[in-house]
């Protein structure tokens with residue numbers, strides 16, 4: 255991921271970037287609930303949840319982590 259991609263803001267309410275979500279996946283997050291626990295993603299308006307899930311799934315595929323992501 256390039257530097258711009260890392261700093262792309264996914265959750266505006268909590269100021270969470272794409273890179274932070276990827277790091278959370280590296281540390282074991284496998285669901286939006288996990289991301290919410292670790293980063294508070296989606297904890298306010300919730301508009302970022304679909305994008306956060308997509309970033310998480312893409313990173314799981316790119317890194318060959320366990321692909322079993324709960325819906």
Ligand code: FES
Nearest residue numbers: 265267299300302
């Ligand atoms: S944009 Fe993520 S909770 Fe509002």
